[in-house]
Amino acid sequence: MTLTISWFLILAAALFSIGVAGVLIRRNALVMFMSIELMLNSVNLTFVAVSRELGLIEGQVAALFVMVVAAAEVTIGLAIIVAVFRRKASANVDELAELRG
């Protein structure tokens, strides 16, 4: 049995779905953030698999760019979560409900 591109695409789709479910279901800001990172990395897997299948370099370059963007997002995201945690001693998004209307 050989590994075809569909295996990678299905794996990436499964990881992406797990990530979406994590963001929607989990209430801890850190875990939600990890789920978003999982989504970004499943996209990278898609890019690299398609790139190899089609013999194009663009997908691999795109994956590199996505990693850099994800790193930038981590710095800002963790800073925001730490700021919230310092004030509330909790990273649960349901306890943040000042904004209503």
Add this chain to the structure above:
Amino acid sequence: MGNASYLAVAFEGILLIGALVVLLVAVVAGRSRAVWAPIAGASFLLAALAGVLQWIEVENGGGGMFFSAQNLQVIKSPMVVLDGFSAMASIVLGLVGFTAMLGSWDLVAKVGKRSAEFVALSLLAFAGLHMMAATPNLVVIFIGLETASISFYVLAGFIRADVKSDESALKYFLLGSLASALFLYGIALTFAATGSLTIYGVNSIRDFFSETVVSDPGILLVGMALMLVGLMFKISAAPFHQWAPDVYQGAPSGAVGLMAAGVKIAGFAALGRIFVGGFISQIDTWGPIVAVIAALSMVIGTTMALVQTDMKRLVAYSGVAHSGYLLLTLLAGVEGMSAMWFYLATYPFMIVGTFAIISTVSGPTSTSSPIEAMRGLSRRSPEMGWLLAIFMFGMSGMPFFAGFVGKILAFIAAGDAGYIWLVVVATLTTVIGFAFYLRVVATVFSGEDDDTTMIDPTLSSRFAVVIGATVTVVFGIVPWILIDVVRDALPL
């Protein structure tokens, strides 16, 4: 490097240099905000001037695709495109950025030693926003989107002393990142289906559609849908709008104008570039979806705005409705682009002006601004009261204000595309919308005579509001000046 053109990337270049200069000056010359006021203002104005030069170049037959992989007979994967569309985006983003920066200057003055970060982040954000309009490469659109979004997450949480600002930043960050990830997966699936990441050039997405009969469109459809959903999040179209009221309310009043206006312009520019520029042959597939989202946005935005008691939430929900009206222009394809640019060249000035007034009345660092705070504004600060009324009339679509012309052009575009039912919905929501806009105007002009706590707006916010009101009134009375110009603001 292929065929480089400094003019094509002048907007981004000027703003990046401006941001770096501000950060360097903050380190070297101390943290006096008097120093970087001219730098920030000059950066935005020079960037807008670069946009005018780009526009002249395009009108004279220049323009085209730049920074491509090869400079032989073929242009392969160009990174920057210079056309009427991107030149118009430069002009609009430069002028809106300048006005919004003036409106934010009260906040810059308040945050003290962190003000350099605020100015630098705003400049970087606008560079990213223009990148979304000026590149034919989907991954570069994503990078521009993230450059802007990450800067705006920081601006939303800029007031560390207020828990609402933290909450606003966290909500914006989590939902914004989710939207970015969905958009990115859409790009990856489009790449898998078409084998291309670029809209123009050799082996582009357009080539793919003209050369291939799409037999099994499954992956392509999912990819297009995910890209659409990601961008709909950013422009806060219903049902992806829930973050907007919370973020607008929790973010410091002085910063919201920048975020709200900038993201709206660039989000629609990216939608136009991708869906009208790249996927125009598939308009029968995505058109009905956009039509449904537009109808939902208009209905939900208008009805929710009716029951708001907070000024910032009201403008947020009115923004949801305006996203709906703007989406009408996409349905007409290339013919709708001039209507889109008329709307995008006028409506953001109303947002910026309204938030400059909110920032003046409730304070630049405030995280709530009840409509009641506007009571008697016409006496407490006559010019702010009257100009807020002008912005409310402009947004509501009152004749002789720019919002009216923008809406009519959008309705005509949707009607030409055959979406008559949508025009009916849009007209009804416009009429209902008058209720909440006029409620604000009534509050401004009511109140007891003895309530005379005067408000003295700063010079910068006065300038911001006057510029915004001038655009709203002038293009409402003599719209054909602008209509003649935006006629050429088409994607390549």
